Amino acid sequence: MADLGGGAEADDDRIMVPTGCILVSTGYLHDDTSDLWYSGIGMGRPQELEDKVRESRKKKERDVVDDDTVNDPQSKRRRVRADTDDEAVYHPKTKETRAAYEAMLSLIQLQLGGPPLNVVVGAADEILALLKNETFGNSEKEMEIEKLLNFINNRYLDQLVSIGKLITDFQETGDSSGGGGGKANDDGLGVAVEFEEKGVDDEESDPADMVQEEDDEEDEETTRTRGMRVGAGINDEDEGHSNEGTDLNVHDIDAFWLQRKISHAYEQQIDPQQCQVLAEELLKILAEGDDMDVEKKLLVHLQFEKFSLVKFLLRNRLKVVWCTRLARAEDQEKRNRIEETMRGLAPELTTIVEQLHATRATAKEREENLQKSINEEIRHFKHETGGDGGRGRRAVADRDLETGWMKGQRQMLDLDSLAFDQGGLLMGEKKCDFPPGSYISHGKGYDEVHVPWVSKKVDSNEKLVKITEMPDWAQPAFKGMRHLNSVQSKVYDTALFKAENILLCAPTGAGKTNVAMLTILQQLELNRNEDGTYNHGDDKIVYVAPMKALVTEVVGNLSNRLKDYGVTVRELSGDQSLTGREIKETQIIVTTPEKWDIITRKSGDRTYTQLVRLLIIDEIHLLHDSRGPVLESIVARTLRQIETTKENIRLVGLSATLPNYEDVALFLRVDLKKGLFKFDSSYRPVSLHQQYIGITVKKPLHRFQLMNDLCYQKVLAGAGKHQVLIFVHSRKETAKTAKAIRDSAIANDTVSRLVEEDSVSRGVLRSHMDIVKNRDLQDILPYGFAIHHAGLTRSDREIVEYLFAQGHVKVLVSTATLAWGVNLPAHTVIIKGTQVYNPEKGAWMELSPLDVMQMLGRAGRPQYDQHGEGIIITGHSELQYYLSLMNEQLPIESQFISRLADQLNAEIVLGTVQNAREACHWLGYTYLYIRMVRNPTLYGLAPDALANDVVLEERRADLIHSTATILDKNNLVKYDRKSGYFQATDLGRIASYYYITHGTIATYNEHLKPTMGDIDLCRLFSLSEEFKYVTVRQDEKMEQAKLLVWVPIPIKETLEDPSAKINVLLQAYISRLTLEGFSLTSDMVYITQTAGRLLRALYEIVLKRGWAQLAEKALSLSKMVDKRMWSVQTPLRQFHGIPNETLMMLEKKDLVWERYCDLSSQDLGELFRRPKMGRPLYKLIHQVPKLILSAHVQPITRSVLRVELTVTPDFQWDDKIHKYVEPFWIIVDNPQSPEFLIGKLEEVDPFVSQISEETLKETLRHGIGYLHEGLSSLDQEIVIQLFEAGRIQACVMSSSLCWGTPLTAHLVVIMGTQYYDVRENSHSDYPVSDLLQMMGLASRPLLDNTGKCVIFCHAPRREYYKKFLYEALPVESHFQYFLHDNFNSEVVAGVIENKQDAVDYLTWTFMYRRLLQNPNYYNLQGVSHKHLSDHLTELVENTLSDLEASKCIEIEDETELSPLNLGMIASYYYISCTTVKRFSSLLSSKTKMKGLLEILTSASEYDLIPIRPGEEDTVRRLINHQRFSFENQNCTDPHVKANVLLQAHFSRQNIDGNLVMDQCDVLISATRLLQAMVNVISSNGWLNLALLAMEVSQMVTQGMWEQDSMLLQLPHFTEDLAKRCQENPGKNIKTVFDLMEMEDVERQELLKMQNAQLLDIARFCNRFPNIELAYEVVGSEEVTPRKVITLQVMLERDMEGRTEVGPVDSLRYSKSKEEGWWLVVGDNKTNQLLAIKRVSLQWKAKVNLDFTVPSEPGEKSYTLYFMCDSYKGCDQEYSFLVDVKGSCAGNHMEE
Secondary structure, eight states, X not given: OOOOSTTOOOOTTOEEOOTTOEXXXXXXXXXXXXXXXXXXXSSOOOHHHXXXXXXXXXXXXXXXXXXXXXTOOSOHHXXXXXXXXXXXXXXXXXXXXXXXXXXXXXXXXXXXXXXXXXXXXXXXXXXXXXXXXXXXXXXXXXXXXXXXXXXXXXXXXXXXXXXXXXXXXXXXXXXXXXXXXXXXXXXXXXXXXXXXXXXXXXXXXXHHHHHHHHHHHHHHHTOEETTEESSOOTTHHHHHHHHHHHTOOGGGOOTTHHHHHHHHHTTTOSOHHHXXXXXXXXXXXXXXXXXXHHHHHHHHHHOGGGHHHHHXXXXXXXXXXXXXXXXXXXXXXXXXXXXHHHHHHXXXXXXXXXXXXXXOOOHHHHHHHHHHHHHHHHHXXXXXXXXXXXXXXXXXXXXXXXXXXXXXXXXXOOHHHHSOTTGGGOOSOSEEEOOTTOEEEEETXXXXXXXXXXXXXXXXXXXXXXXXXXXXXXXXXXXXXXXOOHHHHHHHHHHHHOOOOEEEEOOTXXXXXXXXXXXXXXXXXXXXXTTSOBOOTTOEEEXXXXXXXXXXXXXXXXXXXXXXXXXXXXXXXXXXXXXXXXXXXXXXXEEOXXXXXXXXXXXXGHHHHTTEEEEEESSGGGGGSTTHHHHHHHHHHHHHHHHHHOOOOEEEEEEOOOTTHHHHHHHTTOOTTTTEEEOOGGGSSSEEEEEEEEEOOOSHHHHHHHHHHHHHHHHXXXXXXXXXXXXXXXXXXXXXXXXXXXXXXXXXXXXXXXXXXXXXXXXXXXXXXXXXXXXXXXXXXGGTEEEEOTTSOHHHHHHHHHHHHTTOOOEEEEOTHHHHHOOOOBSEEEEEOSEEEETTTTEEEEOOHHHHHHHHTTBSOTTXXXXXXXXXXXXXXXXXXXXXXXXXXXXXXXXXXXXXXXXXXXXXXXXXXXXXXXXXXXXXXXXXXXXXXXXXXXXXXXXXXXXXXXXXXXXXXXXXXXXHHHHHHTTSEEEOTTTOBEXXXXXXHHHHHTTOOHHHHHHHHHHOOTTOOHHHHHHHHHTOGXXXXXOOOGGGHHHHHHHHHHOSSOOOSOTTOHHHHHHHHHHHHHXXXXXXXXXXXXXHHHHHHHHHHHHHHHHHHHHHHTOHHHHHHHHHHHHHHHHTSOTTSOGGGGSSSOOHHHHHHHHHSOOOHHHHTTSXXXXXXHHTTOHHHHHHHHHHHTTSOOXXXXXXXXEOSSSOEEEEEEEEEOSOOOHHHHTTOOOOOOOOOOOSOXXXXXXXXXXXXXXXXXXXXXXXXXXXXXXEEEEOTTSOHHHHHHHHHHHHTTSOSEEEEOGGGGTTOOOOOSEEEEEOSEEEETTTTEEEEOOHHHHHHHHHTSOOTTTOSOOEEEEEOOGGGHHHHHHHHHSOOOOOOOGGGGHHHHHHHHHHHTSOOBHHHHHHHHTTSHHHHHHTTSGGGGTOSOSSXXXXXXXXXXXXXXXXXXXXXXXXXXXXXXXXXEEOHHHHHHHHTTOOHHHHHHHHHHOOTTOOHHHHXXXXXXXXXXXXXXXXXXXXXXXXXXXTTSSSOOSOOOTTOHHHHHHHHHHHHHHTOOOOTHHHHHHHHHHHHHHHHHHHHHHHHHHHTBHHHXXXXXXXXXXXXXXXXXXXXXXXXXXXXXXXXXXHHHTOSSSOOOSHHHHHTSOHHHHHHXXXXXXXXXXXXXXXXXXSOOEEEEEEEETTTOOOTTOEEEEEEEEEEOXXXXXXXXXXXXXXXXXXXXXXXXXXXXXXXXXXXXXXXXXXXXXXXXXXXXXXXXXXXXXXXXXXXXXXXXXXXXXXXXXXXXXXXXXXXXXXXXX
């Protein structure tokens, strides 16, 4: 074993590291440890390592299949449990043995001092193995158990033995000391370390290196980042399909499922027809043969590239084949026959049938499944596209309107997958450069990396700033100092004399606090008077420190140093709040990030947040930590405040040294040349020699014991020379560790090396042994050991600190509190283990970087040591992280996405973000934005994302859209996707004010019921998202079971349920019960720290809902948690100092609390038989707040009361107790439900019996009627008569009936002022005319003198309605919103030829008449002629500029206007300029049918297609049955709906209800849009795409696909009949003309139809276009290069005896339509369209087509197309040649 002493000489197995070597990690931190091999080192691999490699390889081959937790990114609770279960050998098989086993775990956990559960489980396994080993005697067992658990007494041993006897199902699977049942060897090794050295021959590497690389790849496969796989192995795709195969739901397989699956596998690059053919072939293959034959055939068709798809289909072949057959069944009868066949063939098929008939999931399950599928789609999409993906292939996208807040597509991102799971342990870089002189040594079960200390830099030219040289007014703050140090001197000028923002990066202990002091002095100096006094005014300085302990320390430090300046420094942290007076008196506020975030979130507190002039953020490298989002939010909010108010706030960031300091500087808006200061580790006060020990032992208990051994060896290495400070992570562990090291020293007879027997220190220590109170301290102090933690008494802590400072205590074992609170440095600091229990995550997590740096900051004693030693003992897989952290190589990343939803909600509530555009702008101020630009791939973007979007506008928009959608879904904000505007809700405000996650608010909102009791309320609290990681561990169940007996509110859930644990801990806290388990205590602290905010938020939500009784319960529970007492206990428990016996006597007395107030002090003394207690009790009883209430109630109407309340305090006020204010809530409750007056029942019954609707019958019998459009006319008439006759007293009717119903009443109630507008797909306000009509019904002229109307509306709209009700509401113009299309049409028509014409045009509008009448409505700045002229000019300029940008018009000489092609198209076809612009930008020569349909349905004309509630499922089913798949499957997107209705029309699928009407609207608009689209395509000269658009026009008219039989246009034709015609013997009938040419007898025999049907077919055939076409090239004799030639086309229709053409004959097109034609000349070889003309042909026509021939001479081939826009099968196509010659030209044509 290598010598582990710090600085001692190394053994032979030390490996010197060459300069410039690199430590390479295989990925992010993970639990597995792989083999460690150092390539490039000139030495052989040890035999021991060879054995490890072989064993590791065998182990991985053996166990990799069993590791099902690796690929499960879900359920973090489940993962925590799985980790511990994997470690265990023994698993109880019965309830009895489980209970006994849990009791044993509880005992062991207490004995070991609260270590992680896997350590406790490992110890339990070994103890059980010992107890069950019959070869050992009792004494041997006791000895071995003592070795495992250190000292134990006989009683404890007896308990273990008794429990062991109860465990009867233990079976040892191997040597208990060998690792437990086949687990990996203890000495498994860690992450790969690669050293780059010149001259190493790669070919000479050992074969075992290949094993290592393979293992590394396996590790990498389990590592995920941001929804993408990092370093994915070759089988990733297989894994994905493997998982998918097991989850294939039979309900998902429809008729086109396989076709879509193939298309997805080929990434939509396969031709649809080819895909359909391939799907049919694969179905035939899957249906026949054994698996091996099927696999071979599938591979032939799909090739090896699609092997994952082959495996997937093979695994699910039965489901695919039979479910597809069932889906394609024509009717239910055929489906039943198929199911019968399946039941008779095989049990597997019977199971499939049963699954198909299983009960459908509940609504909630469907929602969860949908969300899961969306997230999977997002993850799979990102995996395919490298993170961000192509904008054309989004997994889940919302297509907003072109006029919306962001043009183009909005992607719905999976924010959970984008957030970093590792939190502060994220490693953005995978390598670590070792400083020169570093080396690695090996020990049994661990590896050790040594990093040498760095000599301090000595700059001979450096001048330190002396305090006496500073300005006089600055010197008092530096009393006791002679000069500033090197770091402070370099920053001095900027900090004290300039107002620049500063970022200071320097090592711990470099004096950053003094730099902060310099900036504070700079701010104070601004308010210094001429006489030297200070006029502080209202300006504030805020100092943000990361921890409450540091806040207190900074307050004390600043208060002491600034007392000469008259500055008041106050703390603002935790639950503290400052009153208005305190804030006014305070100049410096020291706070935590979370507290300052809460303060700045509240709009009411903005008055003093806007007074801040200096913001100092200490430890700003915490941006990398889970608390980083809070810092980002604070800085972003401050920066935006600076921009808004134009008042500067100086930002000062203090940080440890980091590699990407420039990024942080940019975030703080620091000038890199003036305000950025970076100092490396050479500026540390005492240089640090670093040692990193990575433990490779697998078994947790052995790992735990090895840490103690390593601590002992490190202590021994410096024994007699240096003091050692050991940091552990729990109070119990301090004593356990100290005793373990002490016992090892005794066993090895090395105690004298620590403290010599006759030394002075031994005497001093013995003299203090009797003074200290702590027993553990008494036990270890004589040996030179001591412990320190917050649980010791103050006197004990002071004694320990004194003895250590004097050098008597040689080894001090402490918790982290010593690192933060007391400055006690030591030469050597050891961090024993880096895992600490984190109750927020419910697991043992790595130490935060802040804690690690603070602890190691205690290494080295200034003025005594040249260097200090810092030793970190950790797991081997964490070595990379800590090496990077402590050697300035851990880039600071942003964790903002993890809290993006809550932070955005806070900004919306605050009012600083009102819409999505502002939100995107706000994101630009965050550190997240800076890091996304720096490292896009790490944040889930494509590597080339910046090339396409330099400022990441699209990504920011996607993030905001995704976040806003989540907030909207959880009712925290209202998000209008079309406009992008946000509106805060009451739930959102509560979440922001109480710092609660959106998930918790959503849970409360969902589960709250007005009838809930205390049991339900506690259970709801336990469901809060803040506790989602809280788990139930085996070793705490016994204690939890005991607690269940003591808590007063019953808990329904079982012990295994985490909500039961949360509930019981909350009640245990209120009951002031003492807990034993360390992790359970930590959980209780976390739960109760959060409980105050959560319960107060719960109360606020209930209060908003108006549930008075539940509000009282919630408020009561909140107060019980706050005061830690139950409401049934005496209120005197709120006061300190009363003996518990007295309180218990009070509670046993059968007196109500109010009765005590009537007793005198003498009576009280006699009552408790303690006369001396009478007076104090009397005083306290009368200090309990008590009010006398006097209420005067005045009824205004039957439903309105006025309450006049007089409140008189009836208690003695004490400032120390009641502070400045004592708040109360006054709640008025009406427990009685209203009663309605009805006439005599016998008078109503004859009418009621005639009612057809049962529900109406029931309500009428209770005096209430209702009216809506769905009632029959008779029902409506009866209700009206009963109401008019006074037989019923209330009638509820829909708002639309207000115009047609003759009812009037004394009281009209309008329940809400909004209705669901299907066109807008949102709730819209009632038109004012409707509201006035409803109000007018509150009038009975002959019966009442007055009428009454009550309007229920949204609170913010109340003033608006009051205003318009009392004042006349003028009619205003909305013309300004529609200027673009109007201006464009007038420019095309020639009415507007220049900008002046446009202004003149506006003067003729109604808008112009209203401008001066209501200038503010139209945003007019003034009413003068100049203001009016400027407004109109700006309106014209902006509109025309937009039209010019859209290429609809051209502006010449800045004023003259002329129409362009796109503008003319938009005007001619009456479509939006937005649509024609979209067509122009999205269409390309490579657009296929699928893309063309998507572009067509993206037109803004489809924006208003209604999305009705409940239609989503129908639309989703239609989506799954269409020919083309949908990348955007958002069923609430009108453009998606238009697309699916269009495809359903082509497929002739049956739809019903309102969808039929919607489909008609889609088709009518599609005809016009396609004609415009043809013109846009022709302008670009794309021949094939133009022909495709013309075919789509035919498809729209006839309702069929381009590949369908043309005979389907004919009436009464079906697919079977068309197929029969095509297969007709003798002559195949494929076209209408083929059918017309048949003999009548043959036709009748073929069709087999009735005469009436044949007559319909004959009528269609007679109207089917039969047109003769002839053409010639005019002037064909002379065709020269680049000449414009004319092709003359003669058309003549065979009218078949008709006098007019008539409308198009189509059963699928609802509107009458005239047929139209296109004549097109094109070049097939170049796909170039040369000429086009639209023709409306009656009988004859002659049309000229002009086009230009090429510049090159020779024969040129062209094609003439004659295309119909309504019928299929009547198009014509002709090819002709043109001979282009240089001097003379000729021409000949051939058909």
